[in-house]
Amino acid sequence: MASSHLESLSQLAADPVVIAPSMLLLDFGHLADEIAQVEQAGARILHLDVMDGHFVDNLTYGLPLVAAFRRYSTLPIDAHLMISNPEQYVEQYVQAGATSVTIHREATDNPRGVLEQIKRAGGNAGIAVNPPTGIEQIDECLDLCDLVLVMSVTPGFGGQNFEPVALEKLAALKKKLGNDVILEVDGGVNLDTIAQCAQAGANWFVAGSAIFKTDSYTQSIARLTEAAAGQ
Ligand code: DX5
Ligand code: ZN
Secondary structure: OHHHHHHHHHHHHOOOOEEEEEOOOOOHHHHHHHHHHHHHOOOOOEEEEEEEOOOOOOEOOOHHHHHHHHHHOOOOEEEEEEOOOHHHOHHHHHHHOOOEEEEEHHHOOOHHHHHHHHHHOOOEEEEEEOOOOOHHHHHHHHHHOOEEEEEOOOOOOOOOOOOOHHHHHHHHHHHHHOOOOEEEEEOOOOOOOHHHHHHHOOOEEEEOHHHHOOOOHHHHHHHHHHHHHOO
């Protein structure tokens, strides 16, 4: 099973529109059912928001739950690590079943070293920048990135408002990287904001409230996909 989620990631990397449900606002009392529902609704990747209560003012879940998501799903797992000292943990997230592991630029003085750790462990490597962080802060390590995550909210919680500064960063990164690196946007992505993100150059779109705070996961994912594709 390990290879299938890695193979499907390479197919997804070039896809112009991939909706990545943020697995934070779901009913954790029915995890397997929720995952099945999201898969049946058309999700092609699971975005796991790992928060340590230190790098961000919220504590969500860690390795045991990533392993549980891996057990219950064959979809690629996009682990978004909002944690301090990522160098201590990234290999364990790959071993737990994460397909891609994204660290925060703000969480390390040695982004290259941590990205290399992820790749050596067999994962796809990503780096995230918060709204105040300029993309020049990641210039030094873009050659190691399979994915760049542009935060359009301050990380820590779902349901926040979209910060348009993300659009300038997406456009600048798209110009610099072309289609060689997955450009992901995360935070406040919904039917009102997703088209601008796609036009700016994003191809992976994290959505939490825009999916889990609606009546139909299927309808929400379909509408978000259409809006991103400009239909
Ligand atoms: C915030 C997380 C996001 C968030 C997305 O720290 O990284 O993935 O849960 O939720 P919405 O789409 O509701 O902003
Ligand atoms: Zn996230």
